[in-house]
Amino acid sequence: MNAIELEDVWKFYGDFPALRKLDLAVPEGACLALLGRNGAGKTTLLRVLAGLMRAGRGSVRVLGADPRNPEVRARLGVLGHGVALYDDLSAFENLALFARLYGLEDASRRARQWLEKVGLGASAGSLVREFSRGMRQRLAIARAFLHDPELLLLDEPFTALDDRAADTLQELLREALARRRTIVLSTHHLKEALERATHAALLVHGRLAFFGERSRRMLEDPGWLYREFGEAA
Amino acid sequence: MTAPVQTGTGTRLRRAAAGPASFLRATLAIAAKDLRSEFRTKEALNASLAFSVVILLLFSFAFDPTVEQTRALAGGLLWLVFAFAGALILNRSFARELPNDCLDALVASPVPAPALYLGKTLGNWVLLMLVELASLAVFGIFYNAAWTRRLGALVGVVALGTWALSVVGTLFSALTVNLRLRELMLPLLVYPVLIPVLLGAIQLSGPLAMGEPLAEEAGAWLRLLVGFDVIFTALALALSESALVG
Known part of the structure; x- marks a missing residue:
């Protein structure tokens, strides 16, 4: 079964088509490296998949249903450009809030577990505004993972992460893939993304220039995809 | 990494059952989050409070109204203050979600x-x-009004008007949150829609704020307030998905 199915998907900003006629099927348990230069449409595609905006045309199915279906959203984990944390709440309050919003019955216990897991147990009661950048990033990672999502949508997740936060995220992604979670990861870091990916997709000016299983050639020469398909679309 | 968290397909997380109870839980969680956040930063x-107090004081000093004049203008003055002071709070409502892209996390959640x-x-x-209860206390002191004499009815009317x-x-705060001129746009959009409810609230609050009973025609104004609240609550709930996701 496919975790993501797009059929003839278009997204317009005014008259400008940010996504053009996308057809894509990502199988469950896959790790898709979503590649493309700035402005290619990666973030727009991830926002459509996360239900943060609607496609202008076409069919979007995520985990078998419309992404705005609350039952689908309960199974999605989203990590965007912002950390999506409230500066005026403590680390514990932030995680407990999202655990409640995701309908977890043991929200407080779950929040404390994840604070320990990302190494912030000692700072549970501190306000997020007092956190360093690295601490905020680790807390944001915990927020995205705490409800054990079946599909993770990660927009440039390694950008500007410090070493500790990057290690935390690497470990969590390894665990998620081992449990056959589906991951869509947009990135500029070709080599790192392709090492983890089972599939790769390349967006060029909003069009899907390439989609397929990751090959040995991509690993040996990460720039090959861009050279081969980058200007073709 | 320290303590592992038990997850995985074999140990699916327990989720609260969907339905009215989970809807209410999510509603209260959002409200509690906003209140906690606001009480911390204030x-x-x-x-809003400073604005209300200053307007009431300035008006009192500027016109030094007699009891008769106060009786005539009490409702209008109070709701003018409530409406403008309210805009300061309403403007912050969704603007609070902008830093760190918090609104995206809320909209992406299953709420x-x-x-x-x-x-x-x-x-x-x-x-x-x-803010309104504090303003009423200030009004009572500086305008020598017996606003506590019919406190229950007054609070009821203020609660209905404030809900509207x-x-x-x-x-409109959700619709204007990404506009550069949202502080200007919000009052321009909200006040015209609120004219009927402001009229009703002014008519009902005036005598009550002076400790006097309501006139016979008050029933019609009260029905207007209740009707407005019911209709606009239903309308806003129906439009909320479009307002938040577009």
Whole structure:
């Protein structure tokens, strides 16, 4: 079964088509490296998949249903450009809030577990505004993972992460893939993304220039995809 | 990494059952989050309260109204203050979600858009009521008004009018949150819609704020307030998904 199915998907900003006629099927348990230069449409595609905006045309199915279906959203984990944390709440309050919003019955216990897991147990009661950048990033990672999502949508997740936060995220992604979670990861870091990916997709000016299983050639020469398909679309 | 968290397909997380109870839980969680955040910073509360007190004091000093004049203008003055002070709180409602892209995390969560909207509305209503009750106390002192004599009825009318202000204001706050001139746009959009409810609230609050009974025709104004609240709450809940996701 496919975790993501797009059929003839278009997204317009005014008259400008940010996504053009996308057809894509990502199988469950896959790790898709979503590649493309700035402005290619990666973030727009991830926002459509996360239900943060609607496609202008076409069919979007995520985990078998419309992404705005609350039952689908309960199974999605989203990590965007912002950390999506409230500066005026403590680390514990932030995680407990999202655990409640995701309908977890043991929200407080779950929040404390994840604070320990990302190494912030000692700072549970501190306000997020007092956190360093690295601490905020680790807390944001915990927020995205705490409800054990079946599909993770990660927009440039390694950008500007410090070493500790990057290690935390690497470990969590390894665990998620081992449990056959589906991951869509947009990135500029070709080599790192392709090492983890089972599939790769390349967006060029909003069009899907390439989609397929990751090959040995991509690993040996990460720039090959861009050279081969980058200007073709 | 320290303590591992038990997850995985074999140990699926327990989730609360969906339905009215989970809708209510999400609504209250959003409202509690907004109130906790506001009580910590007091950004909107302080601004709104200061504005209310200053307007009431300035008006009192500027016109030094007699009891008769106060009786004539009490309702209008109070709701003018409530409406403008309310805009300061309503403007912050969704603007609070902009730093760190918090609104995206809320919209991406499984919380239904109506629950998210209702939670925000409830939080705004509580904050507005606090400012309004404080303003009534200031009004009582500086205008020598016996506003506590019919406190129950007065609070009831203020609560109904404030719910209308919160319902309409929160919806437009969501729609204008990404506009550069949202502080200007929100009052321009909200006040015309609120004209009927402001008229009703002014008619009902005036005598009650002076400790006097309501006139016979008050029933019609009360029905207008209740009707407005019911209709606009239903309308706003129906439009909330479009307002938040577009």
